Amino acid sequence: MSESPTPAPTPEPAGPVRYLALGDSYTIGEGTKRADRWPNQLADTLRDSGLDVEPPIIVAQTGWTVDELDAGIGAADPQGPFDLVTLLIGVNDQYRRYSLDGYRADYRRVLGRAIGFAGDDPGRVVAVSFPDWSVTPFAEQAERTPDQIAAEVDAFNAIAREEAEAAGVAWVDITGLSRLQGDLVVHDGLHPRAEAYAGWVGRIAPAARAALAGE
Secondary structure, eight states: OOOOOOOOOOOSSSSOOOOOEESHHHHHHTTTTTTGHHHHHHHHHHHHOOOOOOOOOOEEEOOOOOOHHHHHHHHHHOOOOOOOEEEOOOOOHHHTOOHHHHHHHHHHHHHHHHHTTTTTGGEEEEEEEEGGGGGGGGGGGGGSHHHHHHHHHHHHOOOOOOOHTTTOOOOEEHHHHTOOTOOOBBBTTSSBHHHHHHHHHHHHHHHHHHHHHHH
16 A cells, blocks of 8 residues: 655745734733733744744733633634644633643634644644743632642643644643742732743744744
8 A cells, every 4th residue: 555645745835924822821921011921922923033923923821721711702703724723721620620631622613723823733733831820829729729720730731732633733732831930920929920930932933933834
């Protein structure tokens, strides 16, 4: 039996790069300036590397779970295709103690929508883990111990990673880095400051460049 031909790499965008960022409070940078949101910092970084990137279209809201993001996408109705799509979602599912099985089903569905917005090309999508908030001052108010929170964060992110990799989507882990950034938070004691997001972008940008280059 002959082997299936290797798909040709996706060419770099010929015109301005259209970028869609899907997520929750981390994606809209709760408590930070618009320019400090990590999708905006990522767009700036890509521009610095010579790419013509349009301002990101962001579909995200503080407090959204995966199913709420799904509904939010329907309401926002972003018009693809996009050259780059990022997805970072799940912390509110974990915070509300939703089931892992339910999270998997919801994440798989929204990931499929992200791929659809990328012209059905999973190579144009970058999935990002969510941070570990157990190291932040906000966690002191939680009914769970920091170890319990961290274990839950890892369990939810493991599912997201499995689904992303199964779909052929690039996975970027910022969770370990977030555990070193517990004091880099805004006034609410939970959400990252611009400096923390800059660190995330350092991890995400190589995957975004590879996605745009069709690697």
